[in-house]
Amino acid sequence: MSTKATPVVFIHGLWLHATSWAPWVDHFQRAGYHASAPGWPGVPDTVLEARAHPESIADHGIDDVVEHYTAAIASLPVAPILIGHSFGGMIAEKLLGLDLAAGAVAIDAAQIKGVLPLPLSALHATLPVFRNPANKHRAVSLTSDQFRYGFGNAVSREESDALYEQWSIPAPGRPLFEAAAANFSMHSPAAVNTHNDHRGPLLLVMGGQDRTVPEAITTATLKQYRHSSAVTELLEFDDRGHSLTLDHGWMEVADAVLIWLEKHGL
Template sequence: MGTTVLFVHGLWLHASSWGPWMARFQEEGYEVAAPGWPGDHDTVEESRRDPDAIADHGIDDVVAHFAEIIRAMPEPPVLVGHSFGGLIAQKLLGQDLAKAAVAIDAAQIKGVLPVPLSALRATLPVFKNPANKHRAVSLTPEQFRFAFANAVSEEESQELYERWTIPAPGRPLFEAAAANFTPHSPAGVDTGNSGRGPLLLIASGKDHTVPESVTRATLKQYRHSDAVTELLEFPDRGHSLVIDSGWGEVADTCLTWLRGQSL
């Protein structure tokens, strides 16, 4: 059996959006899995019809959900996470539950200070109402274009929106926003763990939701660890880089990096 790669989606995208990645990684000999978050249904359509099942799950709930899946595996997987999935992947790696992790445009972890204006605008649909902490919130096509698909055509943005988007729990965003004022924040990651597996951080130069400055600040949080921590940037890509027409370049970059780590 080959190394297993476990894909972790972020807010507003369904787990099935990893389908092309899973096929590519299988072609390279990996076992693959892409479980949903707690409350997600098997399809985009079912998830849209039942937002209450998705609502009110926080970061710790999602981490515990994936930790349980991992512990049932014969050996620890490699994690590939996008957005909040990238934060989840870093937490699990810091807990020594993974061989390695790739965090793509990962949501900011505790200790990261920059909050660029574009990131505030991208998350405004959630933060404009404090009650959204306990709700699942959907994006409009216009909000999705700004937050995810600003680096692709309007036509492609609409296509991605219709194909992959689902409601997202507001709680993780509220938890991350309060992380630097919360002693035991769920957004905290063991960045000092020198015994963990290698970590690749990927930044997108045109990302409105997780701007490059956030990813570079995340890299600095790992300065006290001797474990491999690297950063790669796609200067002309936005937050949709894992699902838009350029996904293959990002996936191949991840595969090349994993081979370089003997994984």
Template sequence: MSTPVVFIHGLWIHSVSWQPWQELFASKGYEPLAPGWPGDGDTVALTRADPGAVAGPGVEDITEAYAKIVADLGEPPIVIGHSFGGLIAQKLLDRGLARAVVAISPAPIKGIRALPFSLLRSSFPVLSRPANKRGAVSLTEKQFRYSFGNALPAEESAQLYERLAIPGPGRPLFEASSANFTRDAPTTVDTSRGDRGPLLLIANGKDHTVPAVVVRGAHRLYEASSARTDLMTYQDRGHSAPFDHGWRQVADDTLTWLARR
């Protein structure tokens, strides 16, 4: 029986971004699926046409939606997530719902204290307006260029924006930004657990949205666990790493890690 692999996208990116990964993993004998967040349309165009549908869900709501999907699979899958999808993947691993997790530029879990300027600037389109906590927010092409495409040629960044960018709920960013001051914050993960599956954290050296120092901070938190936690860094990549022209290197390295673990 093929091992299921669940791909979880991050904020402002449609699940179609995982299509090349799904095709690659299927060719290697895995059974991939990439469901969207609550409210996402089946396509980028449909999601953009009804931004109100994605408004409201927070980290726990999104986690619960994926937990139900995972439960229907009949066995714990491998989970691969990007950005907030990487945070959700870690929460599923913490709950014992994933056999292994790969988190690419994962949004910060509670306990990470690094706040680089680029992270704050990338979050500003949402956090600058308190009303965004209950609404949906779309990035402009210029904002996308800074947050996702800064390590790419301008033309490729524009193409990715047109092909993949969607509105997203503001609430997860508010929850992540206040986590260290909130008891039982939705971004809380028990990093000391020793009875979980292996975890690979992937950092990108030119990432503005989740700078490498944030991912290294997560790796340090997991040092309290006896379970396997690995860290991989691509020094010249940005936040678009899993879906830009260099996606195949990240995917191949992920497959190699999974085979070893």
């Protein structure tokens, strides 16, 4: 357990509001950390506001999000630990590669440049955005059925619907289009410095039942770090889906992260 109020910054991904991290923030504060969960640029303070004003969320890309969290990190007294989910996991990896964090945990992180597998389930989960090229500049909402497929497939229908009603918000399409084109772009915003030998430790967490970021993507991400001597580890929850940070089993994941942080003196 941390003996200092080390900052921990939680980074949400697409289709979830920052307040979905509230149980984690409380849990980590009780463990001795100074935890916060700032939202992406343009995301209003509440779920209801975000749903009412999707235009404020639209057209923010990966670089915008990185710059937004870079500014948040600059206001902290020391480099924080970053914990991100889905696209938030990718953002955490980028910031760690830039030496802006003491360590990072990327949970079911979106694919970075260099990752080649693109499972059919991942394509299906992101189809609500890719079905219309104009969605690159829009914020797109999921239906409860789409959320069930991409997030809540490993929990009951009742729980999936409850999570959808509580936390789901529109998401900008731009990051998905940028990630999809990453391997065809020399200067893709989805590129991460995976060769950094001096960065802090990184833990990749994957859910074995995840359809949005299947195991193949996370294991391929791990291989991207093979040329770095910095700590990079993998942890799997084989019965969990993409909702593993917010469904009834979230504390099991959170406690595993706390144990890993203690192991590495973070």
